[in-house]
Amino acid sequence: MLMHDFGEYLRAYWVYVSTSLGTIVKWYGVNTDIEDRKRVQEDRRRSEAFLAKGLGAMAASIAHEVNQPLAGIITNAGTCLRMLGADPPNVEGARETARRTLRDGQRACDVIARLRSLFSNKAPAAEIVDLGEATREVLGFVSSDLSRSRVILRTEFGNEPLLVTGDRVQLQQVILNLVRNAIDAMSGVRDRPRSLEIKAEPEGDDRARLIVKDAGVGFGPDSAD
Helix, strand or coil: CEEEEECCCEEEEEEEEECCCCCEEEEEEEEEECHHHHHHHHHHHHHHHHHHHHHHHHHHHHHHHHHHHHHHHHHHHHHHHHHHHCCCCCHHHHHHHHHHHHHHHHHHHHHHHHHHHHCCCCCCCCEEEEHHHHHHHHHHHCHHHHHHCCEEEEEECCCCCCEEEECHHHHHHHHHHHHHHHHHHCCCCCCCCEEEEEEEEEECCCEEEEEEEECCCCCCHHHCC
16 A cells, blocks of 8 residues: 655555556555644644643742742741840840741742632632632732733722622633733734733623733734634
């Protein structure tokens, strides 16, 4: 059997029939359209590349969020030991440093708890959620990404809680996707500030609106689909 590729999406097979002496008496040919399979493979490759990029950025954000309170704990613990080892010991200073250590430890626990809830696979549960607070938590996760990408962030959440009913984790996943898309959309911007505006506001008496507006390049009609 012989095989030959005609371009990227068509493959042909030839099978011949021969006599016992090896003389070819007849050929059979089959053309196979492999366009769909090629497209599936290409879509899978792009999805894997996108996922790997997103996971890498998320890992950097998580490391940044957790490292901040951990660094504070280490610094405060060292300071506390020096104060207690002084002659005479600075007991009041050590006590205040211990309070800061406890505060930073609680911050680390809060970060981990938020991350666990954000990436858990538990079934959706409707609850009352402050949309502004949920958005601020997400922005905390990606603060290092915003800084690294030189994004100027402006937020407007109002003074009063903007309460909505929904699953907090799913809402935050949507907000996270919107913010990451905005960062990616501005990665090629060189001629203007990379500004990102996020606003949560009421709409009528029974609705809320979250606006995520970036200064990205957008896309043309050829890419709309």
